[in-house]
Every structure is written in C-alpha cells, then in structure tokens.
Amino acid sequence: MGSILGKNSPLTWVVHISVLLLVILWTIPTVGLLVSSIRDKDQLVATGWWTSFSTVERNLIKRSAPASEQLKEAGNYVLKGNVFADQSGIVTAFGWRSQQPAAFIPGKTVQMRKGKTLTIEVDGSYLLSSPTAFTSKRGARLFVTVLEAPIFTLDNYSEVLFAEGLGKSFLNTMTVTIPATVIPILIAAFAAYALAWMEFPGRAIFLAMVVGLLVVPLQMSLIPLLKLYTTIGIGKSYIGIWLAHTGFGLPLAIYLLRNYIAGLPREIIESARVDGANDFQIFVKIILPLSFPALASFAIFQFLWVWNDLLIATVFLGNNEEQLVMTGRLREMLGSRGGNWEILTASAFVSILVPLMVFFSLQKYLVRGLLSGSVKGG
Numbered sequence: 001m002g003s004i005l006g007k008n009s010p011l012t013w014v015v016h017i018s019v020l021l022l023v024i025l026w027t028i029p030t031v032g033l034l035v036s037s038i039r040d041k042d043q044l045v046a047t048g049w050w051t052s053f054s055t056v057e058r059n060l061i062k063r064s065a066p067a068s069e070q071l072k073e074a075g076n077y078v079l080k081g082n083v084f085a086d087q088s089g090i091v092t093a094f095g096w097r098s099q100q101p102a103a104f105i106p107g108k109t110v111q112m113r114k115g116k117t118l119t120i121e122v123d124g125s126y127l128l129s130s131p132t133a134f135t136s137k138r139g140a141r142l143f144v145t146v147l148e149a150p151i152f153t154l155d156n157y158s159e160v161l162f163a164e165g166l167g168k169s170f171l172n173t174m175t176v177t178i179p180a181t182v183i184p185i186l187i188a189a190f191a192a193y194a195l196a197w198m199e200f201p202g203r204a205i206f207l208a209m210v211v212g213l214l215v216v217p218l219q220m221s222l223i224p225l226l227k228l229y230t231t232i233g234i235g236k237s238y239i240g241i242w243l244a245h246t247g248f249g250l251p252l253a254i255y256l257l258r259n260y261i262a263g264l265p266r267e268i269i270e271s272a273r274v275d276g277a278n279d280f281q282i283f284v285k286i287i288l289p290l291s292f293p294a295l296a297s298f299a300i301f302q303f304l305w306v307w308n309d310l311l312i313a314t315v316f317l318g319n320n321e322e323q324l325v326m327t328g329r330l331r332e333m334l335g336s337r338g339g340n341w342e343i344l345t346a347s348a349f350v351s352i353l354v355p356l357m358v359f360f361s362l363q364k365y366l367v368r369g370l371l372s373g374s375v376k377g378g
Contacts, residue, residue, distance in 0.1 A: 030352070037349045040151035041342040056148050057092070059101055063139035064128050076129045083144050084124040093145040094120040101143035120144060156346035165321070166347055169329040174354075175238060176313065176325060177306045180245035181299055187246065188253030189295065193283050195254070196262040197269055207258070213251035222315050229316070238323075241316040245306050253298050260294035261287055296362040303358050326351045 035049045046058050062083040070077045083091070093102035096112050104110050106122040116130040120142065128140060161167040194200070195207050225244060229235040234243075264287070272282045288295075310327040317323045324332075330347055 030356075033345055033349050033352075036341065037156055037345040038152045038154065039342070040153060041156070041340070043148065043151055044341050044345070052150050052152075054150070056150070058146055058148060060144050060146055061101075062142045062144060064126065064142055066137050066139045067134040068137070070134045076131055077133050078130075079126075079128040079134060079139070081126060082124045083120065083126060083142060083146075087151070088149065089124060090147040091120055091122050091124050091144050092147055094118075095143040096141070098141075098143065102145045118142070156342045157350070160343060160346045160350060165324075166326065166329055166333075166350060168322075169324050169326045170350065172323055173307060173326045176241055176245075176317075177303060179238075179242045180249075180306045181302045183242060184246045184249040184253050184302060185295055185299060188250055188257050188298070189288065189291070190283070191250075191254045192257035192261050193279075193287050195258045197282075198279060210251050210254050210258075214255060216251075218248045218312075222312070226315055236316065236318050236320070236323075238317075241312065244312055244316050245302075245309075248312070249302050249305070252301070256298050257291065257294050261291055264290055300359055300362050304355050307355050 032049045035052050036044055039049065039052055043052070043056055043058070047056050060083070065079045065081045067079075069081075070079050072078075091106045093105060095101045095103040096110065096118050097103075104120075106120055109117050109119045112118055114130070114132070116128065118126065118128050120126045124144070124146070126142060128134075134140075161170070195203060195210075225247075226235060226240075229237075229240045229243075234240040268286060268290075269282060272286055277285070308327060310325075310331065313325045313328060317325065319328060330344075330351060333344060333347060
C-alpha cells in the first residue's frame with residue numbers, strides 16, 4: 001500500500017541507505033589518499049589525514065646553528081637562530097634532554113650542563129649561550145613541541161613524476177591500455193553484429209563457445225601463449241601484450257555487445273536493408289551509433305582491467321625499465337620506498353586518477369549498456 005500511495009516502503013529505505021553507506025565507504029579512502037598525497041611529508045608521518053585541515057601539535061628534534069656560526073657577546077659564546085627555518089609555527093614547550101623534551105615553557109632561560117643556557121621563544125627563535133666556545137659542527141639538539149599550520153605541497157607529485165620514474169611508467173601504461181581497449185571493442189563489435197543479425201552455419205555453436213570461454217582462467221594460457229609469442233618473435237613487446245589483452249577480453253566483449261545489439265528494434269535493420277544498405281553500411285551507420293552505451297560499458301571494464309593489471313604485464317613485458325608499467329613501478333616502490341608515505345600516496349593517486357576520469361565520464365552509459373540486453377528479447 002505504501003508504494004501505491006506514493007510512499008517509500010521500508011525495503012526502499014534500506015536499499016537507499018545501503019547504497020549511501022557503500023558510496024561513503026568507497027569515497028572516504030579516495031579523499032584520504034588525495035589529501036595525504038599533497039601534505040608535507042613530516043606532518044603526514046606524524047598525524048592522520050583527517051587532521052590535515054587543523055593546527056597540528058608535534059614533537060620535533062631540531063639542531064642549533066653549527067659552531068662555525070657562533071658569536072661572542074658579553075664574554076659568552078652564543079648561537080642564534082629559529083627552529084622553524086623557512087616555515088612558521090608556535091612553540092608550546094621545549095627541552096634540551098631527550099628524557100624531558102617538553103619540560104619548559106617558551107621564553108624561559110634554562111640552565112644546561114657546563115654553564116650553558118638555552119632560551120626558546122614562542123616564535124621559535126632561540127639563544128644558546130656558553131662560557132666556552134662551541135665545538136660541535138652539527139649543532140646542539142633542541143627538543144621543541146610546536147603547533148604548526150597545515151602545509152600542503154605539490155612537491156610530492158613533482159618527485160614522483162620526474163624523479164621516481166613514474167612518469168615513464170605512466171606513459172607505458174597508456175601505451176598498453178589504449179590499444180588494448182580499442183582493439184577488442186572493434187573486433188567484438190563486428191563479431192557481435194554477425195552473431196545477432198547475420199545468418200550463417202554454426203552461429204549457435206560459435207556463440208556457445210564464446211560463452212564457454214568466459215569461465216576459462218586466463219592463467220592457464222599465459223605460459224603457452226608466451227612461448228608462442230617468443231617463437232614468432234613478438235615476445236616481451238607491446239604487440240604481444242595488446243594481442244593478449246585482446247584475446248582475454250573478447251569473450252566478455254562479444255557476449256555483452258551481442259546481447260545489446262540483438263535487442264535493437266528489428267524494424268530499423270529491415271528498413272535499412274529494404275533501402276539497399278548492405279551489412280557493413282548497417283553496422284557502421286546504424287548499429288555502432290545505437291550501441292554506444294554497450295560500447296562504453298565494455299570500455300570501462302576493459303580499461304580498468306588493463307590499467308590495473310600486473311600479472312599479464314609482468315609476463316608479456318617483464319620488468320624492463322623502459323617498459324615497466326605503473327603497477328610494476330608501484331610494486332618496486334613499496335619495497336624501496338616503503339617508509340616514504342608522501343611518495344607512495346602521490347604515486348597511488350596518480351595511478352587511480354585516469355581510471356576515475358574514465359569511469360565518471362562514461363558511467364551514465366554503464367547501467368544502460370549492461371541491462372539493455374537483458375530486458376529486450378534477442
């Protein structure tokens with residue numbers, strides 16, 4: 001009765017709330033990754049991304065100026081400077097021993113060993129005084145507790161794209177992904193039209209074979225296919241990986257597009273034939289424009305699959321620096337730069353940025369392309 005009267009049923013509310021929760025669960029990590037990728041590396045290590053828009057309190061270990069910069073004033077040797085260097089912040093406490101890093105309030109002059117004194121002001125300026133000359137070339141350790149404003153930077157992306165080799169891997173991934181998405185779409189579109197609207201012997205058997213190939217694990221064919229590629233001279237090349245992704249993606253593409261094309265109105269096809277159009281003209285001028293939702297749906301699946309692939313890229317391209325894709329580069333960086341969170345977060349966001357753009361630009365066609373073949377008779 002609730003639905004008849006125009007009111008949402010409890011089940012509808014459950015569905016809406018569930019979808020909303022799923023969207024939030026998927027969105028929050030992406031936002032966190034983006035924010036983390038543009039944060040200062042020191043703040044990123046010390047605090048979570050959800051605190052990045054508020055003032056951050058951190059315990060820092062700084063060093064005073066080296067002995068070469070000491071001055072003599074009123075019979076004492078002094079070192080002056082600021083613990084914040086080129087940044088800004090507020091000192092809330094300081095100390096000169098690791099056991100008591102926040103023992104004193106800013107502005108207080110404290111006694112150290114051998115007659116030395118230390119004063120650190122709220123703005124971070126310090127004065128270190130000693131009756132004897134300083135000898136440390138590195139400077140004395142200063143322990144400070146500071147309040148820092150959020151620091152955002154694009155330096156992480158600059159280092160990732162130009163210093164870490166990810167830029168080259170990005171281009172390699174694009175070189176693999178674009179042809180490996182376009183080629184199977186073209187082949188599958190022709191095959192789907194033939195299976196849907198052309199009469200020829202063995203059509204049903206051929207369609208059954210395509211459906212059967214959907215459940216064949218691709219891992220079974222990797223090594224035999226690589227041996228074949230090596231024999232004919234295209235092993236460890238872009239042509240080889242294009243053909244591999246094309247072969248692995250064709251069963252789903254043909255099945256998806258055939259269901260959609262078979263659901264198109266028969267009257268349009270028959271009218272075109274009455275007007276003298278051949279199958280190629282019908283396919284190019286009628287079927288392709290009408291099948292764009294299905295083509296876009298498969299393009300999303302194929303693009304995301306190829307972009308995020310590591311196994312096939314490793315088998316058919318290897319780990320050559322000149323041909324290493326982004327997933328392989330990220331795998332290497334996890335081993336060599338596992339502690340550099342600013343590098344890993346920036347790299348990870350670069351790797352998902354293009355798939356996000358592709359998905360959001362084509363997502364309005366996704367559901368239409370997937371469901372049209374199932375709600376129309378073919």
